Amino acid sequence: MLVAIVIIILVVASLVFHFASPWWFTPLASNWSSIDDTINITFWVTGIVFVLVNCFLAYAVFRYRFNKNKRADYEPENKKLETWLTLITxxxxxxxxxxxxxxWGQFVNVPEDADVFEAVGQQWHWSYRLPGKDGILGQTAxxxxxxKNPFGINPEDANALDDILIFSNEMHVPIDQPVKVLMRSKDVLHNFAVPQFRVKMDLVPGxxxxxxxxxxxxGRYEILCEELCGMAHYTMRGHIVVDSRQSYDLWLAKQTTFAQTLQPPEYDLVKGKTLFAACSACHGSNGEGNEAMNAPQLASQPAWYMKRQLKYYQQGIRGSHxxxxxxxxxxxMSATLADDKAIDDVLAYIATLPEQAAKAGAGGNLAxxxxxxRNCSYCHGDNGEGKFALxxxxxxxxxxWYLKRQLSNYQQSIRGAHRKDLYGSQxxxxxxLLQNEQAVDDVVAYIGSLAPGGALTSNLPGKGRALQPETASAGE
Structure with missing residues (x-):
């Protein structure tokens, strides 16, 4: 009797939990309401079976409970019962x-008027490519x-030159317009999923x-990698923004084409040196950094990263907490750089400054x-050399001291929590993963033991043409 009551209680509790649970579908933001319908049908079918089977089990436990005055009948076959069970199943x-x-038949048949973009997965990052005015994506290999060519685009393919490249993990699409997403992986198995759109698909290398x-x-929706793609795969997140057509067109017009990435930028080292005078007050005349001013070394950092940080400062994405x-x-201070040209000039000058080895951190266990x-090395490289593609x-x-402060800022969400910080959330x-201060000291000490790698000229923003070549020679 007690067992039967427990079974009935579990059935009722399961039903209450299912209908009252706060963990349910995210609000639908696409045309795929039919996917919700299929899931609901599955819930109803399996739910009815669950209730009927368990209620029958409770009845059987109660009805055929032990009675020393009764004996069970042996009935190995019941064709009528088997027929009904087969039919109902x-x-x-x-x-x-x-x-x-x-x-699924609808899911694999793409509307003819659908826009197209390509999503490229790589541990632990999303990037995107759109066709240009010709409407054709160029060849890749x-x-x-x-x-310099993280998408692997063929520069000799005429259709590729106007391809629009999105290097960040945020993509935009216009509202009420069908979109076809082509997906490829550069390394391992990934999965492209947007819960609000009810779509997901694996990215298979090759x-x-x-x-x-x-x-x-x-709105702005999160892209998840719902495949175990390696250590900390949960950090492989991106965003997709649904814009009005006007906002989308404005965003698209600001993006870079493949042809533009092939053109070396121009920079003026004389102007860059003049602009750097304001930076040198804290960061040192050679960009060596100054702990007393809480200013890190600049000469060691790649130009593409420093440019992103300067833009973040200017836009309030960083430094607003x-x-x-x-x-x-x-x-x-970043506001003193009036435009992108000024940023490129000062970064080009910083790239001519000699990198200095940092002192090893104290109090850390190198082993x-x-x-x-190891967790850091997947993105930042085995020798801390950094990876542009990631x-x-x-x-x-x-x-x-600077590395430790930044790790602490990330841990406390002082840095990286802004919704437009595309990589800070990762x-x-x-x-x-560094669970205490000692762990931070240990990993910082190990990074300090790594030898600086790569030529100093690798920090230059592309293979650009300096407008004052004689100044470049003097600066080097």
């Missing part, structure tokens, strides 16, 4: 499968992938998979730090 399975097959959807609500005292100072650094900066050359998650 067939109807239940068909009710679950048929709607799914119908929806694995052997063409490099720091293949191009696809999915499509029509966004129906304006009330507890980021030094970030607030940098935000004010433990080396083990902890938007991960160089770590060697940075002072231990660093917040990764920094919290």
């Amino acid at each position: 067939t109807i239940g399975v068909a009710a679950m499968l048929a709607p799914g097959l119908f929806v 694995v052997e063409l992938i490099s720091e 293949l191009v998979s696809y999915l499509w959807f029509t966004p129906t609500k304006l 009330k507890n980021d005292q030094f970030g607030q100072q940098m935000a004010a 433990k730090g080396k083990i902890l650094y 938007n991960a900066p160089k770590l060697t050359g940075l002072q231990p 660093m917040i998650l990764m920094s919290r």
